[in-house]
Amino acid sequence: NAGVTQTPKFRVLKTGQSMTLLCAQDMNHEYMYWYRQDPGMGLRLIHYSVGEGTTAKGEVPDGYNVSRLKKQNFLLGLESAAPSQTSVYFCASRMNMNTEAFFGQGTRLTVV
Amino acid sequence: AQRVTQPEKLLSVFKGAPVELKCNYSYSGSPELFWYVQYSRQRLQLLLRHISRESIKGFTADLNKGETSFHLKKPFAQEEDSAMYYCALSPWGTDKLIFGTGTRLQVFP
Numbered sequence: 001n002a003g004v005t006q007t008p009k010f011r012v013l014k015t016g017q018s019m020t021l022l023c024a025q026d027m028n029h030e031y032m033y034w035y036r037q038d039p040g041m042g043l044r045l046i047h048y049s050v051g052e053g054t055t056a057k058g059e060v061p062d063g064y065n066v067s068r069l070k071k072q073n074f075l076l077g078l079e080s081a082a083p084s085q086t087s088v089y090f091c092a093s094r095m096n097m098n099t100e101a102f103f104g105q106g107t108r109l110t111v112v
Numbered sequence: 113a114q115r116v117t118q119p120e121k122l123l124s125v126f127k128g129a130p131v132e133l134k135c136n137y138s139y140s141g142s143p144e145l146f147w148y149v150q151y152s153r154q155r156l157q158l159l160l161r162h163i164s165r166e167s168i169k170g171f172t173a174d175l176n177k178g179e180t181s182f183h184l185k186k187p188f189a190q191e192e193d194s195a196m197y198y199c200a201l202s203p204w205g206t207d208k209l210i211f212g213t214g215t216r217l218q219v220f221p
């Protein structure tokens with residue numbers, strides 16, 4: 001089982017460039033999440049989705065957009081990257097709010 | 113607002129010593145609480161859930177609703193327990209999964 005797969009694993013962007021991070025899960029999970037992990041700040045929730053076609057804002061949504069056109073995929077977009085968005089991004093999925101969340105391996109993004 | 117607080121960024125102990133990683137939450141309803149662990153070069157993974165009341169790798173955690181705490185404990189730390197530990201809250205009815213800032217546990221030989 002692949003579980004949760006994030007693409008790409010590493011990326012360097014210039015300020016103002018755009019990019020999309022892809023999260024794919026093969027467990028038929030309804031819930032999917034995008035987090036950013038920064039030193040001393042833990043995992044902060046950016047956006048999440050509770051099913052195909054739905055999205056909702058988390059704690060730090062500004063500067064990011066998401067889409068969930070297919071149940072297995074959750075895309076995170078940066079329209080105009082800023083150095084403050086340099087971080088490690090994690091995707092997670094779970095069946096419902098009472099169950100275990102499975103995480104991807106992370107994407108290390110550097111904005112210069 | 114729902115929040116998870118882990119007051120210690122770093123906890124260092126010697127092998128065989130007891131360990132307690134603190135977690136406090138702010139939420140007025142019935143919480144679903146979890147401990148996740150991230151070992152070096154590995155993915156974040158579930159360690160235990162309060163609802164299952166189980167012991168995993170010798171770790172236990174008890175929900176104290178009065179003190180709004182969910183501290184993680186182990187009586188005798190092992191070197192392989194060295195990792196980053198996150199407490200997480202799933203507030204009923206919000207669908208969110210909220211994490212604390214994490215505590216790095218270092219177990220010295």
